[in-house]
Amino acid sequence: MPKASDLKKGSVVEHEGEVFVTQHIDKRNPSARGASTLFKVRFTNVRSNQKLELTLKGDDILKDGDLTRR
Numbered sequence: 001m002p003k004a005s006d007l008k009k010g011s012v013v014e015h016e017g018e019v020f021v022t023q024h025i026d027k028r029n030p031s032a033r034g035a036s037t038l039f040k041v042r043f044t045n046v047r048s049n050q051k052l053e054l055t056l057k058g059d060d061i062l063k064d065g066d067l068t069r070r
Contacts, residue, residue, distance in 0.1 A: 024042040
């Protein structure tokens with residue numbers, strides 16, 4: 001199970017029962033002391049091709065998606 005900080009473009013994850021492919025990752029460093037790094041990630045749903053944007057902390061754990069590429 002990858003952390004949000006381990007995601008790369010093309011990574012396959014499962015979110016709310018759907019399989020998504022990572023399209024874009026934007027790393028944000030808040031200026032406050034002790035604030036964790038935020039990752040704004042854009043995913044594409046494999047089945048419906050819908051876009052999903054999530055803001056995740058570096059410690060957030062995602063579930064690996066199961067995808068067979070042809």
